[in-house]
Amino acid sequence: MNPERVINKKWLLALGTLIVVGLIGYGLYLSISRAGKEAVNVYVIPSDSTVTVNGQPISPGTAYLRAGTYTIEASRGGFSRYKEEITILPNNKKDIDIALYGVSDKAKEWEKKNEKLYLEREGRGGKRATAYGEAFQNVNPITKDLPYKNIIFSIGYHLDPEDPTNQSIILDIDAGPGYRNGALQKIRDLGYDPSDFRINFKNFTNPFSNE
Amino acid sequence: MNKKTLYTTIGLIAAIVLVILIFIWRSFHDVAITLKKSDLTVKIYKTEKDRQVEQATISQTANIRLTNGSFVIIPQGEAYDSAPISFTVNGDSVSIEVDPAFSKARLDALLDEEIGAINNVLQAKYSAVLTKFNQTRGNLYREGQWYATTLARKVSSSEETDLYRLIMKKEGAEWKLVVAPSLSISIKDHPDIPQHIIRDINSVGKT
Numbered sequence: 060m061n062p063e064r065v066i067n068k069k070w071l072l073a074l075g076t077l078i079v080v081g082l083i084g085y086g087l088y089l090s091i092s093r094a095g096k097e098a099v100n101v102y103v104i105p106s107d108s109t110v111t112v113n114g115q116p117i118s119p120g121t122a123y124l125r126a127g128t129y130t131i132e133a134s135r136g137g138f139s140r141y142k143e144e145i146t147i148l149p150n151n152k153k154d155i156d157i158a159l160y161g162v163s164d165k166a167k168e169w170e171k172k173n174e175k176l177y178l179e180r181e182g183r184g185g186k187r188a189t190a191y192g193e194a195f196q197n198v199n200p201i202t203k204d205l206p207y208k209n210i211i212f213s214i215g216y217h218l219d220p221e222d223p224t225n226q227s228i229i230l231d232i233d234a235g236p237g238y239r240n241g242a243l244q245k246i247r248d249l250g251y252d253p254s255d256f257r258i259n260f261k262n263f264t265n266p267f268s269n270e
Numbered sequence: 271m272n273k274k275t276l277y278t279t280i281g282l283i284a285a286i287v288l289v290i291l292i293f294i295w296r297s298f299h300d301v302a303i304t305l306k307k308s309d310l311t312v313k314i315y316k317t318e319k320d321r322q323v324e325q326a327t328i329s330q331t332a333n334i335r336l337t338n339g340s341f342v343i344i345p346q347g348e349a350y351d352s353a354p355i356s357f358t359v360n361g362d363s364v365s366i367e368v369d370p371a372f373s374k375a376r377l378d379a380l381l382d383e384e385i386g387a388i389n390n391v392l393q394a395k396y397s398a399v400l401t402k403f404n405q406t407r408g409n410l411y412r413e414g415q416w417y418a419t420t421l422a423r424k425v426s427s428s429e430e431t432d433l434y435r436l437i438m439k440k441e442g443a444e445w446k447l448v449v450a451p452s453l454s455i456s457i458k459d460h461p462d463i464p465q466h467i468i469r470d471i472n473s474v475g476k477t
Contacts, residue, residue, distance in 0.1 A: 236431075238430055240432060240475050243453070243475075247476055254465070255457060257458055258453070265434075268450070
């Protein structure tokens with residue numbers, strides 16, 4: 060056998076082994092570095108804006124963050140600045156979707172030329188809203204029947220501020236004295252047990268609360 | 271029939287009987303029944319089509335063996351709530367805890383003894399307001415350590431009134447208010463109160 064051919068084969072084998080080991084090692088590194096973190100899709104318009112999470116720069120694409128609260132900032136010369144606090148929960152379904160708007164003439168011109176990107180962002184927002192709405196109604200089926208109103212009382216709801224997932228609700232009953240029981244009965248008539256809800260009675264002072 | 275054939279036949283029959291016995295043994299499963307009240311007796315029935323077949327009567331914590339199927343445990347006597355407790359045996363061992371509340375009659379009798387102390391606590395806390403309200407007798411729950419009642423503002427017969435619900439608990443020898451009079455009580459706000467008590471007192475006044 061030609062010694063040169065043997066040497067070439069050995070080199071090829073060594074290179075191939077190196078590549079495979081490198082890929083495995085990289086895969087292991089990614090698994091370890093992403094362990095315990097949530098995948099967060101990051102979109103930003105313009106795409107070359109500077110985006111930071113708690114002061115640390117990140118790139119558009121997928122970021123991996125531990126559950127917690129973060130300050131997101133984005134900026135680009137000539138465009139508005141963006142700053143928001145977000146909470147990432149376990150099994151995260153939240154995206155970071157930022158749009159900066161032109162302040163300088165040049166930036167405004169760029170914004171007009173790239174209107175399609177801003178429209179795509181609105182589409183993403185619409186899809187997220189639809190998915191969120193369906194999930195929300197599954198968790199709170201009573202919301203399909205609310206708000207309810209008649210001449211004696213009304214029943215509505217608002218998000219429970221104590222729930223960071225924005226999935227829990229508090230029912231709001233607005234009824235005159237003597238008719239609040241009627242509103243509770245209506246909740247039963249709709250097929251629900253008032254015991255399962257936190258209920259806020261509007262325009263109501265509990266006579267026992269100051270004792 | 272020669273000896274060899276005889277022994278073979280006997281061996282075969284013995285093997286078949288053994289297999290059948292093992293099959294019957296394995297079709298039964300361990301059911302550990304823990305009675306949380308020392309003076310409680312329960313009967314266990316198997317539900318078969320449209321009838322219930324008694325399986326056992328036990329008066330203390332016991333392990334019994336039952337075949338696959340649906341069963342109910344019914345506390346006996348007048349001292350405890352006789353509401354049936356259902357369970358299923360489905361190929362595996364099962365553990366059941368039987369902890370019935372006192373019967374309605376027993377709780378009503380207890381309430382006769384406790385209502386004075388209960389009312390004293392409410393009067394001490396709400397003396398100025400209670401004069402404007404009618405208080406129902408209320409109910410004791412579980413082993414008599416929970417009490418719930420409703421208060422309705424005194425109005426003329428033609429007017430509608432709001433109903434307020436409250437829950438108290440006896441700790442040691444003292445009754446304490448655990449839920450102040452409220453129009454509706456939320457299970458989410460009171461995870462330490464048995465849910466059935468909250469649902470029951472909230473349902474007062476429902477049509």
